[in-house]
Amino acid sequence: MACFLVPMALAIITSLVQKTARNLAGKIKLWILNALLWGGTLLLAIEHVWHGELVPWPPFLTAMTNPANIQVMLHEMLTVGMTMSVVTLVTWGAILAISHYMPKIATLRTTAHVEKPLTPR
Secondary structure, three states: OOOOHHHHHHHHHHHHHHHOOOOHHHOOOHHHHHHHHHHOOOOOOOHHHHOOOOOOOOOOHHHHHHHHHHHHHHHHHHHHHHHHHHHHHHHHHHHHHHHHHHHHHHHHHHOOOOOOOOOOO
């Protein structure tokens, strides 16, 4: 119904942070998180349009037409939307960790296999 709104809100916040705090954003590679969030939001919005849950006329979300469905929609946003956002943040953290440690591991591998020349004593 509206689970894509949670990652979209997070994407808006991180995009604003990226525009205002450029040094911090570059250091923590915030562009990767933004790409994950905006890409996921776009795909989910397309999927919701495909299933008729998102329409181009007000109130835009078909769950909002019936007041009884609003509670269900909010529950979905809190459960599914939050879960998707957390999984995206964990994925971004894993990407950062891998990109941080891979050069160090590669350096260790190349130096471990190099034979040291004999030095005269």
